[in-house]
Amino acid sequence: MAERLTKESAWSGRWPAPAKLNLMLRIVGQREDGYHLLQTVFQFVEFCDWLTFHPVDNGEVSLLKTIPGVAESDDLTVRAAKLLKAETGCSSGVCIEVEKNLPMGGGLGGGSSDAATTLVVLNQLWGLNLPKEKLLTMGLSLGADVPVFIYGHASWGEGVGEKLSEIIVPEQWVVILKPDCHVNTKEIFSAKDLTRNSKSIKMPDFIEGDRRNDCLETVCRFYPIVDEALKDMSEFAVARLTGTGACVFAQFDSYEDASGAYQKLKGKWVSYLAKGVNRSPLFVKLDTANLNLMI
Numbered sequence: 157m158a159e160r161l162t163k164e165s166a167w168s169g170r171w172p173a174p175a176k177l178n179l180m181l182r183i184v185g186q187r188e189d190g191y192h193l194l195q196t197v198f199q200f201v202e203f204c205d206w207l208t209f210h211p212v213d214n215g216e217v218s219l220l221k222t223i224p225g226v227a228e229s230d231d232l233t234v235r236a237a238k239l240l241k242a243e244t245g246c247s248s249g250v251c252i253e254v255e256k257n258l259p260m261g262g263g264l265g266g267g268s269s270d271a272a273t274t275l276v277v278l279n280q281l282w283g284l285n286l287p288k289e290k291l292l293t294m295g296l297s298l299g300a301d302v303p304v305f306i307y308g309h310a311s312w313g314e315g316v317g318e319k320l321s322e323i324i325v326p327e328q329w330v331v332i333l334k335p336d337c338h339v340n341t342k343e344i345f346s347a348k349d350l351t352r353n354s355k356s357i358k359m360p361d362f363i364e365g366d367r368r369n370d371c372l373e374t375v376c377r378f379y380p381i382v383d384e385a386l387k388d389m390s391e392f393a394v395a396r397l398t399g400t401g402a403c404v405f406a407q408f409d410s411y412e413d414a415s416g417a418y419q420k421l422k423g424k425w426v427s428y429l430a431k432g433v434n435r436s437p438l439f440v441k442l443d444t445a446n447l448n449l450m451i
């Protein structure tokens with residue numbers, strides 16, 4: 157039975173901001189502004205931050221509680237809500253509550269996903285009716301990883317990750333390890349020895365097994381603990397890096413195999429066990445809530 161939300165329960169509901177994995181990442185060039193041109197495959201994971209939007213009547217955007225190390229005005233949820241107001245002239249206010257589960261600087265795109273959930277859900281709750289194309293452009297202005305979370309499907313990504321086409325990949329179980337370091341994306345993209353001239357490939361090459369991540373060598377050189385996590389994970393399955401790290405992941409066909417690896421690794425590493433999915437949990441919830449009809 158579909159969960160039908162009233163406007164009130166939509167405001168009191170919790171909205172997922174899922175993690176993403178880069179199942180492969182090739183750097184095929186660089187734009188004049190320094191941003192790198194990528195080929196990547198994104199898949200979502202049922203491992204999420206959870207956002208609640210509390211209406212306030214003073215027209216302000218605030219956070220119920222700031223994330224340690226991130227000033228309120230820098231928080232991507234606050235920036236996303238303010239951007240919506242600036243673009244539309246909307247006078248509504250909101251206090252945003254973030255249950256932060258995704259590790260920061262992990263390559264799981266947590267901040268970007270929080271921003272995307274804020275854009276998508278407040279567009280509905282505030283009744284702004286901005287089209288998805290507009291939200292995608294606004295998302296890109298907040299970060300290269302934001303658009304895929306607005307797009308909502310596992311994707312083949314090009315450009316800086318904003319040229320997205322839907323792709324269907326096996327929905328396997330995933331074990332993720334978070335080495336105890338915070339990888340700065342800008343630092344990795346600025347490294348002299350980073351591979352920047354990989355040959356472009358086509359979707360069938362990926363499907364046939366080309367799963368390279370061009371950031372891997374540089375990240376392991378800067379953060380040897382990532383290399384250690386890759387080696388430990390390799391005992392159980394092929395170990396890969398997501399984005400610029402720090403997280404390392406492996407995919408498993410069965411829950412039993414994934415759980416076996418997770419149980420052995422979690423004594424040494426901060427570890428997560430979750431399902432990889434092709435449809436973002438945010439859009440699964442929005443579809444189920446049939447929110448458009450209720451406002």
Ligand SMILES: C[C@](O)(CO)[C@H](O)COP(=O)(O)OP(=O)(O)OC[C@H]1O[C@@H](n2ccc(N)nc2=O)[C@H](O)[C@@H]1O
Nearest residue numbers: 178190191192268299300301302316341342345399400
């Ligand atoms: C590595 C990925 O996670 C793969 O999905 C993304 O490309 C990174 O996306 P993101 O974290 O949203 O990155 P942004 O916040 O837009 O950019 C952070 C910094 O990384 C560098 N950057 C980022 C993305 C890109 N394609 N080329 C870059 O050179 C830029 O110096 C930028 O100032």
Ligand SMILES: Nc1ncnc2c1ncn2[C@@H]1O[C@H](COP(=O)(O)OP(=O)(O)OP(=O)(O)O)[C@@H](O)[C@H]1O
Nearest residue numbers: 231232260261262263264265266267268270301399
């Ligand atoms: N709501 C937020 N959640 C997490 N980080 C945020 C948030 N708002 C701003 N940030 C900033 O964004 C930085 C990157 O955080 P994030 O969790 O997205 O890293 P990441 O998973 O490595 O991202 P990516 O894979 O996109 O590079 C953080 O170090 C923090 O300074």
